[in-house]
Amino acid sequence: MKMIAADYTYINGEYKKEFAVAFDDKIVAVAPFREIIERYPDADLIEQLHHSVLYPGLINTHVHLEFSTNKTTLKYGSFIPWLYSVIEDRNHLAETCTTERMEEACHAMLESGITAFGAISSMGLDLDACVTAPQRVVFFNELIGSNPQTVDALYSDFIQRYNSSAAYTQERVTPAIAIHSPYSVHPIVLKKAVAFAKEKKSLLSAHFLESEAERQWLDHSEGAFRSFFESFFNQSKAVTTIEEYLSQFDGYPTHFTHCVQAKKKELKKIAEEKHTIAHCPRSNRLLGCGKLDIGKLEALDIPFSLATDGLSSNHSLNLFDELRAALMMHYEMNLHQLSRQLIRSVTSEAAKILKLDCGYIAEGYEADFALIQLPEEPKEEGDIALWTILHTDKVAQLFIAGERYL
Ligand code: BEZ
Ligand code: FE2
Numbered sequence: 194m195k196m197i198a199a200d201y202t203y204i205n206g207e208y209k210k211e212f213a214v215a216f217d218d219k220i221v222a223v224a225p226f227r228e229i230i231e232r233y234p235d236a237d238l239i240e241q242l243h244h245s246v247l248y249p250g251l252i253n254t255h256v257h258l259e260f261s262t263n264k265t266t267l268k269y270g271s272f273i274p275w276l277y278s279v280i281e282d283r284n285h286l287a288e289t290c291t292t293e294r295m296e297e298a299c300h301a302m303l304e305s306g307i308t309a310f311g312a313i314s315s316m317g318l319d320l321d322a323c324v325t326a327p328q329r330v331v332f333f334n335e336l337i338g339s340n341p342q343t344v345d346a347l348y349s350d351f352i353q354r355y356n357s358s359a360a361y362t363q364e365r366v367t368p369a370i371a372i373h374s375p376y377s378v379h380p381i382v383l384k385k386a387v388a389f390a391k392e393k394k395s396l397l398s399a400h401f402l403e404s405e406a407e408r409q410w411l412d413h414s415e416g417a418f419r420s421f422f423e424s425f426f427n428q429s430k431a432v433t434t435i436e437e438y439l440s441q442f443d444g445y446p447t448h449f450t451h452c453v454q455a456k457k458k459e460l461k462k463i464a465e466e467k468h469t470i471a472h473c474p475r476s477n478r479l480l481g482c483g484k485l486d487i488g489k490l491e492a493l494d495i496p497f498s499l500a501t502d503g504l505s506s507n508h509s510l511n512l513f514d515e516l517r518a519a520l521m522m523h524y525e526m527n528l529h530q531l532s533r534q535l536i537r538s539v540t541s542e543a544a545k546i547l548k549l550d551c552g553y554i555a556e557g558y559e560a561d562f563a564l565i566q567l568p569e570e571p572k573e574e575g576d577i578a579l580w581t582i583l584h585t586d587k588v589a590q591l592f593i594a595g596e597r598y599l
Pocket of ligand 2: 503
């Protein structure tokens, strides 16, 4: 048995002073420090740090590891030029993105307190890195293909990738399914993939309404996507509508990424169907997609997680960088409430979304912890969420399933 103690422990959205946690691979007990010492006198006490705050490990629900080598290659600023640059540099980026580089990306996430993540895998090249990563990984095998002539081959490749990842279920890797987007997946194979997800009881994720161009294309088969589809796919009409796409997920709660361009009608449908949203504010900013109105999600009771997206549309996979960006970008919201909401979005909310038994410091949950150190004693306990976001870059200690990694 081990025991970890901190000045403050994040329990159910509150910061409890001088608590301790007894754990093996799972959390055995959470109580005031004195009580835990008395109940578990032989437990190994992890070294204590000043001004420490113990959190459940952070969870990044949406990341693409296969593009981890991008730094100054892809074109940022506007979605369609970015997409052209992805197509142009895709092979080069994939070739240079070795397992080692993806392992480094996983390690960078680890240093920022991430103990679980959802990896969107386009090609399956990230499977080895995800299997060797210490983190829990929900491995989202992604389906793409809007052209009826190639879609069957792409679908069978997707099933093969799914089956390869399913072989690793025992090793903290959970196979799952991702749909690339409404504009890039033909509705016939989308239906098959959703049926497959239901049969396998797999988690399902899908990019949705990321850019204005996407919305224009789906609504009117117009805008910047038009020449893109004409030149690459000889296609002048979108394969689906927003309504048709969204209805394909009815009755199967799905984790939708972005939704920046979603209108009230679509958000209401997302709420009714108990879907959730991955909010990637830095990616949205860098690709010129706008900003998700998280106030609207709150009003409709739509759960959301804050996520980094990949290094193809971001400059780091550090969730504290993302938290700081979100805090600054949503400047119209109350600073303290937003800080607390954002912390929930990368802990308990993200865990519920990925159906993982972590994200809480409570008896019976996985012993996944991220211990951070504030630069000095917080004057107000109510401000700890804010100080955590502002002052943390790397965590001081990190545990997954009770094992110490940092
Ligand atoms: C497609 O397969 O239709 C597609 C792929 C990438 C971007 C857009 C569309
Ligand atoms: Fe993404």
